Amino acid sequence: xxxxxxxxxxxxxxxxxxxxxxxxxxxTAIRFAKEGSTVTILDNNVDQLHSTLKEYPLIAHGVxxxxxxxxxxxxxxxxxxxxxxxxxxxxxxxxxxxRANFIDITPEQxxxxxxxxxxxxxxxxxxxxKRMLSQGEGVILMTASTNGLVGHPYYADYNASKAGxxxxxxxxxxxxxPMIRVNTICPGYVLTPMQKAEYTPEMLKKxxxxxxxKRHALPEEVANLYAFLAxxxxxxxxxQHFPIDGGELA
Numbered sequence: 001x002x003x004x005x006x007x008x009x010x011x012x013x014x015x016x017x018x019x020x021x022x023x024x025x026x027x028t029a030i031r032f033a034k035e036g037s038t039v040t041i042l043d044n045n046v047d048q049l050h051s052t053l054k055e056y057p058l059i060a061h062g063v064x065x066x067x068x069x070x071x072x073x074x075x076x077x078x079x080x081x082x083x084x085x086x087x088x089x090x091x092x093x094x095x096x097x098x099r100a101n102f103i104d105i106t107p108e109q110x111x112x113x114x115x116x117x118x119x120x121x122x123x124x125x126x127x128x129x130k131r132m133l134s135q136g137e138g139v140i141l142m143t144a145s146t147n148g149l150v151g152h153p154y155y156a157d158y159n160a161s162k163a164g165x166x167x168x169x170x171x172x173x174x175x176x177x178p179m180i181r182v183n184t185i186c187p188g189y190v191l192t193p194m195q196k197a198e199y200t201p202e203m204l205k206k207x208x209x210x211x212x213x214k215r216h217a218l219p220e221e222v223a224n225l226y227a228f229l230a231x232x233x234x235x236x237x238x239x240q241h242f243p244i245d246g247g248e249l250a
Contacts, residue, residue: 009232013088014087014088015090018093018094022045024192024222027219028091028226029041030223040062041063043094060084064076067124068116073127081131090128092140094116094120095117096113097158098112098158099154101154113157117165139181139182143165181235186241188248189216190219216246217244
């Protein structure tokens with residue numbers, strides 16, 4: 001899975017992936033690296049980033065950054081400039097979720113979740129877009145969620161952040177066209193380390209039962225969709241959101 005190429009249009013593309021040291025971000029980094037892209041992953045987990053770069057030498061570069069901090073994001077992209085002299089494709093993927101009742105969400109938790117999931121995508125997309133506009137083309141893709149399309153209990157802050165991502169992307173698509181394409185992917189349940197940390201095996205099994213395809217998505221399956229949307233085969237697609245949820249929303 002993930003080994004067949006859509007086209008050669010991703011070869012030598014400079015790809016930046018936030019939250020790239022694990023989960024969907026890592027699977028996407030591996031996929032693009034196999035496509036021949038020059039991949040730089042951004043993450044705030046120093047140990048995880050270093051171990052990922054050591055384990056997957058196809059990934060060219062790694063930069064430590066807290067995407068919720070605009071100054072760190074600015075410096076990270078300056079470092080990317082020195083490493084790859086720009087960016088062709090941004091996968092704004094870094095995210096966090098905390099399971100809690102709406103009434104129990106503290107201001108600190110709210111700010112943390114929105115800061116990473118929405119502010120982080122805004123800051124990284126803005127830095128990437130500046131570079132793409134100066135070079136005349138680019139693609140920005142974002143990890144939203146089916147949680148940004150319909151309500152889910154116990155994730156009010158996460159849901160709000162992902163709904164914001166979808167509308168941010170659509171607005172950007174209008175303003176940045178025709179040079180830059182912008183789309184979001186809205187995964188449903190994906191079997192990532194974050195998901196395994198929040199859900200017990202019993203909870204995972206219960207979730208699988210309500211999904212028409214009876215299982216979680218694999219991170220590699222989300223990566224496949226990212227590869228397609230970044231390629232020239234998706235050249236007429238912008239301003240859209242793409243659920244990948246095993247039929248759950250249906």
